[in-house]
Amino acid sequence: MKTILSGQSVAKLLGAAVVALGLAGSVQAAEEAAAAHGPVVDRQSWTFAGPFGKFDKAQLQRGYKVYKEVCSACHSMKYVSFRNLAEEGGPGFTADQAKALASGYKVQDGPNDSGDMFERAGRLSDRFPSPFPNEQAARAANGGAYPPDMSLLAKARAVHRGFPWFVFDAFTQYQEYGPDYIYSLLLGYKDAPKGHECGPGLNYNTSFISGSCIAMPQPISDGQVTYDDGTPGTLQNYARDVSAFLMWTAEPKLEERKRVGLKVMLFLVVFAGLLYYTKQKVWKDIAH
Template identity: 50%
Template sequence: MRNVSKLFAAILAVSAMALPSAASAEDPGHGAAIEAQEWSFAPPFGQFDRAQLQRGYKVYQFVCANCHSMNLLSYRNLAQPGGPEFSEKAVATLAAQAQITDGPDDKGKMFQRPARPADRFRAPYANEQASRAANGGALPPDLSVMAKARQGGPDYIYALLTGYEEAPADMKMSKGMHYNKAFPGHQIAMPHPLSDGVVEYTDGTEPIVDNYAKDVSAFLMWAAEPSLEARYRLGARIMIFLLVFAVVMYLAKKAVWSRVHKHDHAAKNAA
């Protein structure tokens, strides 16, 4: 079975190369190491924590959504399998809390109405110009795929949200900027969005910055890759198939060559 063992080891090596590293990495663009956190959805067989995703959505709803959009998500996505899995009634209630612009009506005018589950998440600003005007010229990025768009993914988002500190004495800060040890250049226009107790948790989880940061980072990871669990399951099936296929091929090779060896041995004896 030595050949099978070698093949299996090669398969594992290729799989490991395809998985994100769990170790801390020094990113020259950030100037600081982004420490890897423990996530329930870590590869190769992880799953999202439903309660954590629901808490993360709450943090997004009450904090992040004041400045950041999530244009690629609809409220009904919150009920789909593999996500926060809110009930349909809960999703309808959550959607109705947002007012969105619709129309035109019979008189050709736009109007405001409560959002429906099929609607996209409400954007905090009507357009980019309004967003910049409200944020001192800075444009808050859309968060739909932020966890996949930034190196480090949820680890980076967590590090950013917990990375606000007083600027070093020898560092000159630009006007309106805030020091953050995880952000490239360490100067960020966004003030610290989180503080202990700013969002109420009802499941007994302690309402502190560290938990807020972890929960919303997990939620943004799901938002960026809602099919992550299905991808892991598919990968596991492929690995099992390859292992079984390797064993079958090894046994077939052994059976075929054993007959060849017997034939050669018989021919030598006859000679």
């Protein structure tokens, strides 16, 4: 039995085919765009998120311990001074504690009276010393890869959500993509799937923003750092704590900025109200 299609039916079928092809093209374009923008990293819950967020001082102190015992072997933090550890809005170390922490580092100074450079114990006014004397030495020690400075890493590294989520982010002012990314990266080391082998000296990571093969081997694992406050030494805790610490190093005045911003917004609301009532008072007896 033959089926004869009317011109209207043919037009509908053609239209459906065009829509299907368009949707397929949109899906492919979306996948290509997602690949171009890097991996999508799930949001985490941070105490410093939102307009009223604050740093968890205990978490920052744990994060500093992770940085010191693990990350500082390869990564510098040259824009942070030891005195910052005792400043308001930071990890909450006392001046004496920060001084003791600084004295545990060796800092190059000089020249002395003989014109020679020398090493001395760190002071509060010193910045965190680099583990390598220069970039060439850092690359030589890391198979040609250059470990980035961690001072601003939480602001310099970020992932971005696609449409329409970034529209909502503009209103919620979510700024924690950097810590989200660092946390996910530290947990993203996996065995490479079939057909996706990494080259020599590279490691497969599901969250690496520049592809899926990263030169840095997995830097930390369960039980590697012992916390002083009894917090379990798990990879998840290490990743969260050091990510929060790096958010603080990238924006040490975050709490102050939010306090000032709140006061400014309250002032603007009151000022707008005063302007409105003043206008009503001045113009109420004038005919329009």
